[in-house]
Amino acid sequence: MAAEILEQLSDALIKGQAPVVKDLTQKAIDAGIPPEAILNDGLIAGMSVIGDRFKRNEVYIPEVLIAARAMNSGMALVKPLLKLAGVKAKGTVCCGTVKGDLHDIGKNLVCMMLEGAGYDVVDLGVNCEPEKFVQGVQDSNADAIGMSALLTTTMTNMKATIDAFQEAGLRDKVKIMVGGAPLTQNFAEEIGADGYAPDAASAVDLLASL
Secondary structure, three states: OOHHHHHHHHHHHOOHHHHHHHHHHHHHHOOOOOHHHHHHHHHHHHHHHHHHHHHHOOOOHHHHHHHHHHHHHHHHHHHHHHHHOOOOOEEEEEEEEEEOOOHHHHHHHHHHHHHHOOOOOEEEEEEEOOHHHHHHHHHHHOOEEEEEEOOOOOHHHHHHHHHHHOOOHHHHOOOOEEEOOOHHHHHHHHHOOOOOOOHHHHHHHHHHHO
C-alpha cells in the first residue's frame, strides 16, 4: 500500500502534476508513511528521474520547472514533519548569481534540483557581492556555495568571491561550486573553485562527490 502511494507520487511529480502531488503527499501522511520515506521514495525519487532525463536532453528547462513546482507542493506538507521527526538535510548550500549578473534561471534550477535531492538551500538571489556569499555562509553555517555567471564580463567576480572567503578565513570550511554558460572546467580550476557543473542535474552529483 505504502509503496503504491509513493510510486504514484513519484509518477505524478515526473508528469509535473502539482495538485495530484499535493493530494498524494497528504494521502501518504494520512496513511502513516514516515515523512523521510515520502521525501526519499516519493518526491526525491521523481525529481531524480527528471534530473537524469534533463542530463540526457530528453526533457528541457520548462519540464524541470514544472516538476520542481510539483515537488514544492509536496515539500510544503512534508517539511514541517521532517523537522518534527528530526530528519537532517544532507547539507546546506548557499546559491547566488555573482555581482553584475542578473540572470537567475540557471541558479533557480540548481536550487530546485538541490532541494529535490534533500539539501537545505539558501537562495542569495542575483547580483551578489562577494561579501553577500560570505555572510550567507556565516548566517546559515552552509557546507557549500554555488555561484552562477552567464556573462563573460561577470565571471571574474567568481575569483573575487573565492578571495573573499580566503580573507574571511572560511575557504577551508566551505566547498565552492561554479556554473554558467561561459564557464569551463579549466576556468574553475584556474580560480581555485572545488568543482564545475555544466548543468543543474550535474550540480547535484558534483555536490555529492564533494
